Amino acid sequence: MATSIEQLRQQAHGQVVTSTDEGYDEARAVYNAMIDRRPSAVVRCVDTDDIVAAVNFARDNDLALAVRGGGHSVPGFGTVDDGVVADLSGMRRVDVDAGAKTARAQGGATWGDFNDATNAFGLATTGGIISTTGVAGLTLGGGIGYLTRGCGLSLDNLASAEVVTADGKVLTASEREHEDLFWAMRGGGGNFGVAASLEFRLQPVNEIYGGPMFFELANAGDVLRWYRDFIANAPERFGGFPAFQIAPPLPFIPEERHGDTFLAFVSCWTGPVNDAENNLKPLRDLAPVVAEHVGPMPYPALNSAFDALVPPGLQHYWKANFVKELTDDAIAAHLEHGPKVPAVNSTVHIYPINGAAQRVASDETAFAYREANFATVIAGMWPDPDANEANTAWVRDYAAATAPLSEEGGYINFMSGDDQDRIKANYKGNYDRLVEVKRTYDPSNLFRVNQNIKP
């Protein structure tokens, strides 16, 4: 017999929030302010038992289940109309085993939580470039960041996960247990279960050398062409990406240039500090740097350096593509649309995903695009809901111009809610196997509030 809300409240160790409770609006809100959904219940999970209770409650009552880790999903997959939210944002512990060079993060931990914990031991793994983003959502979709070229995607460093599946069981997924589930979770997003915790392998990374450099738009083509050629064979300890960016009012940028649009290049070098500038010298020789904030800093400092540009509560609309070659035509399209970036919070990043990420075969994990060299994100982010039309139009126009010069698929974590028709393309040759694993672990599609792989 299905459990009632009252029974769920008694079972759960954490709070269960419904529309009649104080704090409902706060409990249903996610990072993207465009998303305004009204779940029947938000279960503020504090342990694995609470996740099991939320899963069983949703399944037995035939309700959709949204799983919230860091809450940063642009399509707002961390909440749902008339369904149940398993909110893991109260489960943020990160335990580091420095001897074994591993860390276990609970399913609601953010990259800020993770990096602070591991940096205390001079260790790290690939995470996202904004510290408030969730470890679970980012890793299960892929995981692109400063360390991708040296350490692979975040999911390449996942050693195991404790997973609550649709039948309410708690399983370990790893190379040795439930290997098919582990394969599918590494790229398949939240389609297969709730990760109560994730265990990662770590690498020695302590101080890095890097930060942003700002170039005039007149030099953007030269910088993009330099980046394309340099990154193909750059040392793997070099991470970095170009970005079209309006200058925020920061002290290192001349005041009279605040609000102007630039081509920024953000770098991160994890090798010997004395070698750092060797990588950047050709770039410095290429074009004058208008402003920069480059130097040695702890790894978590770079990973939180841009947090203030993307506070919670902005409107978000994003598009994404994988790119094999950054051709002259592709660069021309970027030069046409990038400088039109309409808000200081918005940006376009062209991330490199070569190096260590390409030493994993396309069918070794569910993440299929191992031969792509770049992952482009056109990230529309702005504060004013009245400006939605103009900002989404910029994203759409930019995406339309670059799509014909890109692969058919893109990175699921950079996509919007209207990208569900691209799911097959995103997984290419891995799609059929993903459907099989979905049929095994979630035949009724309980986990459907995501970039959904239908059973």
Ligand SMILES: Cc1cc2nc3c(=O)[nH]c(=O)nc-3n(C[C@H](O)[C@H](O)[C@H](O)COP(=O)(O)OP(=O)(O)OC[C@H]3O[C@@H](n4cnc5c(N)ncnc54)[C@H](O)[C@@H]3O)c2cc1C
């Ligand atoms: C400001 C910003 C910066 C970003 N930067 C990067 C970046 O540098 N690199 C990068 O690769 N991506 C980046 N992303 C994209 C990011 O990877 C996705 O938005 C990702 O889905 C966020 O995960 P989350 O846990 O914060 O989000 P949520 O909204 O909580 O979840 C997103 C998806 O993951 C699932 N999920 C979350 N937690 C769990 C769990 N414990 N178990 C099972 N499923 C779960 C959810 O059901 C949902 O489908 C960024 C996004 C934003 C908004």
